Amino acid sequence: MRVQLNQASGKVPPNGNPLVAHRYGADPYALVFGDRVYLYMTNDALEHDENGTVKENTYSSINKIAVISSSDLVNWTDHGEIKVAGPHGEAKWATQSWAPAAVHKVIGGKDKFFLYFANNASGIGVLSSDSPVGPWIDPIGEALILRSTPGVEEVTWLFDPAVLVDDDGNGYIYFGGGVPEGEYAEPGTARMMRLGEDMISVTGTAEVIPAPFMFEDAGIHKHGGVYYFTYCSNFYDGERPEGSPPAGEIAYMTSSHPMGPWTYQGTILRNPGHFFGVSGNNHHAIFQFNDSWYIAYHAQTLSKAQGIANGYRSTHLNLLFHNGDGSIRDVEADYKGVEQIRCLNPYESVQAVTIGWSAGIQTEGKADTAERRVTGIGNGDWIGLSGVDFGEKGAAAFIAAVVSLEGGSIELHLDDPAGPLIGELSVPAANGPEIQGEWKTAVSGAEGVHDLYLVFTGTNDAELFELISWQFTE
Template structure:
């Protein structure tokens, strides 16, 4: 957990709070991830050596557990990597709002992780990688990690967030594994499950002799292993990857039938221009076991982008048909300490393959990538799902009903806040919002749109619940929350101490119905034109025109009404499609407007295209539509 700012800044804040004209409820400032930016992925804690796993519409990022290490006088010392005995996990469905799943207590040797360590033989857990595979009809998950530089272990689970177990009770790969002799640093695993279900593990690093130019240029310390069908055993002998100027950080991805092995180029000696020190180079092969041919480099050292360098660690992945690279940089520690001191945080930027298979140089930045999907505010959202924040932390929670290893937001003080990006309230908007809270002090949660000082749409009053883990659900009315907005939960209260904890939040939609005028429905395949008679609406021609728009549905069943008319005495049939699926038809006879209603119509939830199509006109030239209404 990242601590609050120094005592000096705390005292300064107290002094300023007493000055005339300064609101005691002024929202605090974010640390490193600024609203609108997507990098770093989180700034309420640290995380290094990231690896991405995509599973069922979510990206899971697994990281080494960087934490600040302190001198005896309370100052932060240079990172000595001593806390790296856990693995941090976050996940996102949209690349902006990341759910904190906490830390997996991996290492268990010598009472590591206070005796809760899973791998009792391991004292450290560095640079994780993860994969899943369907075995006996069930998806199984595999988490590979380095026990320092001495070997690779594996944990297994039935979900990407655990709970995890150690199936072997020992390391999977050591120096005695066939083919691993000569590896200086046996760490930094990367895993690939190929299209045929075969698993491959890549690892290694180091320079056998840094004073020997030949050893620097061709360390020959990278390896690839074929895994057994169970993903927890090794099949055959490791194969050497002759990665020029290899340092560390194995990476692997498959694109267009080719296998891309990538790694961090070393810092030793003098390099030719095509092997720049501290950057990510890559090699390509037609086989997952190689041989690989060096092609170039695609990610510069973090210093180039952020003014603070250190080692370079990455993973390439595909999400929703877009390629990305996740990497670390010392941006959070620099923002908090004024310098990085070796403490790292995860970032993501887009990655592009050229037509010839080469990779373009990635442009690292704080802007990151745009949100790929809107967030649904009408389902339970964990409070630890955070786009941006100011001042908070997360901790293990005793609240019921959450995910595996549920967390809650804590360390909440006056002016702190959390926020999510692009929540879609739909055209009907929200009616209420509720939150699960625990408190010994109490305070308020101001619900604001688009910024911490944006429009106030509701206020939740938090009363003491009897303890910091004694949970109570509270609710309040909401006014003015419609459409797509960032949502800020701004915490206010008296005093300088912690106010309360927050477990989750959820809005409920207005249920009085949604009415949409047909003349505003202009999404794709537009209608023939607008009309003023027999009402203000649109005209549809048979089998060629449609009136369509996007509607957010929190519920899957509605009564749906359409007001319309035929252009003659004959009957016009207008079909209704939701999300591309025909759900019913409306029949309008004669030129006098009528309202036709379909009751109990089932359809998909979330953002859906709603389309009205004149499928057949039964001899008429056209049909007229006034509006559509959902109840």
């Protein structure tokens, strides 16, 4: 190997957590559609002081929601950010977009997608789309839920939505949080409400969910005919009655009906500090994908690895198990994550922003197009893909759609960034304006299932090229 490889940070092979290492993403919410799971996340982004030093995350400037998706739960495609709030967002009445919740419903015979979000802690808005990745519109031009909504006047924090479309097609929204002064044990700030048939209106009066030590982070799922309301407990450091949820843990309640009554059961996920050595708020989403159940949650593992764990969070994934009696087992959060559930097919065009592991790279969307590229590519950077199935016959050639800048090479290695070399694609320098094209090279020695590493090399410190997509031929 003639190049000094840059090191992975945060997500290190073969681990699956955090899900990506080139961006942050907090407050995950899952939407399963077709053969993919889409995760919508608060778009945490670094804030700096006047000296350029990274400061504590204030959340005050977050007005976008990030989206990633996967069909195998290890390699994730970066769909970029949804511009939600502010003058450049779809919901121009809003100033922030936190803690999204997404859901799919067939209306009038057509697939419709709805994205709910918190405008800081003052209200909840909704966007709609015909696709899980947009484009999105604001269908009502104002908040869906405000303090003028019946039943929410006393909610301290009007945020953190979760949404359920039940088997009969009826929709429900769950939200709220905060602790009125001194009311730690019984805050009374969790709410549930019926959604209209159109999913962009609410009906009736919001009702209280009596969640013990409620703090934030509503969650909802249904399993075996039982409804599970999940939430994060508050950080009260005084004495708690026996059977109460400890501080900063994900707790759950159960019911036989989506609007309760609810019975408190216990906690299922300890605070991230217990598992990763860096504490903070605890936010989750529970979902079924194929025949298994998963819990997505966030922790400051990537920012910790970068030495800047100042409230910048990353999404993780682990298995979740329901017991025969309807209870939920304690979740063991870890860096390992979940098993890859299907192999990646290299003989179909793969978006370059589909990433298992990475070092040094970034991703960037291009104006007026849905295209997203891998950018910031320098000498020694790389992308890794997990579980690529080249088949018995094996690969004969590699083709990449590239925007050339300074030019360089893409080395193709198996199982490790410094593993066996199966091919090398030369990308010529642009020598002026950028050049976009497809380049092809022969490949040998790629048969069966392997991890694949695209290692980028060049002769100087400039950006070498931008990668759009790639695929192999047999």
